[in-house]
Amino acid sequence: MSALLSLRGLKAGYGGALAVRDMSFDVDAGAIVALVGANGAGKSTTVQCIAGAIRPTGGAIQFDGRDIAGRDCAEVVEAGITLVPEGRLVFPQMTVLDNLRMGALNRRAAPNTARNLERVFGLFPRLGERRSQLGGNMSGGEQQMLAIARGLMAEPRLMILDEPSLGLMPKLVGELFALIRSLNREGITILLVEQNVRQTLQLADRAYVLEKGNVVLAGTGQELLHDPFVKTAFLGL
Numbered sequence: 001m002s003a004l005l006s007l008r009g010l011k012a013g014y015g016g017a018l019a020v021r022d023m024s025f026d027v028d029a030g031a032i033v034a035l036v037g038a039n040g041a042g043k044s045t046t047v048q049c050i051a052g053a054i055r056p057t058g059g060a061i062q063f064d065g066r067d068i069a070g071r072d073c074a075e076v077v078e079a080g081i082t083l084v085p086e087g088r089l090v091f092p093q094m095t096v097l098d099n100l101r102m103g104a105l106n107r108r109a110a111p112n113t114a115r116n117l118e119r120v121f122g123l124f125p126r127l128g129e130r131r132s133q134l135g136g137n138m139s140g141g142e143q144q145m146l147a148i149a150r151g152l153m154a155e156p157r158l159m160i161l162d163e164p165s166l167g168l169m170p171k172l173v174g175e176l177f178a179l180i181r182s183l184n185r186e187g188i189t190i191l192l193v194e195q196n197v198r199q200t201l202q203l204a205d206r207a208y209v210l211e212k213g214n215v216v217l218a219g220t221g222q223e224l225l226h227d228p229f230v231k232t233a234f235l236g237l
Helices: 043-051 073-079 096-102 110-123 125-129 140-152 170-185 197-203 221-225 228-234
Strands: 003-014 017-028 032-036 058-063 081-084 158-162 189-193 206-211 214-219
Touching: 003 043, 003 189, 017 032, 017 043, 017 058, 017 189, 017 206, 017 214, 032 043, 032 170, 032 197, 043 058, 043 073, 043 081, 043 158, 043 189, 073 081, 081 140, 096 110, 096 140, 110 125, 110 140, 125 140, 140 158, 140 170, 170 189, 170 197, 197 221, 197 228, 206 221, 214 221
Parallel strands: 032 189, 032 206, 081 158, 158 189
Antiparallel strands: 003 017, 003 058, 206 214
16 A cells, blocks of 8 residues: 555644644555544544645645645545535535535536436435435435435545544444445545544554544554553543
């Protein structure tokens, strides 16, 4: 594997207060990489910087050898990165079909909209059945399906998933993790921010533990799953 995404010394914050202080890590092409940490550790700020939703105040972000730090969201999507945000953020007054079409607006994906719709309806048959339903009238699990499917419509090389299991029933959480593995096997590199630390580390090829805007521990998912600090801090052991 080689690094598809690299962060070096990333800094970002809000109102003069730094939420990310010196963030450095790599995401290898074809891998599932996880960021874990307590609330306020800087996970969401980091992925929003990568996606172009927040402009960093320092450091570097390279994607496939190109500097993307400070680029706007549209440029980042065009480069091949899609963020599925925390809280899903589907368009509630738009139909399922129109939500999906919103994911295909970049120049690379737009010509393939019909093909990609067929693909996501194959992955998520329920979305195909409910293509005329308003996004806001769907259940939490259905909205999460829709948010991921909308991200796939952009034809990402790297998909960032920010707390995808938040608010889902346990049965749906298992299905979600199986889906993430399936997408990765199709060739999509995954950067996962997730509260369910045990299942995340079982899934991840590599993981980073964040504290106060810095990486404090790194290793394979299995290594961190058996690390004494991780066991105490996140697994209740």
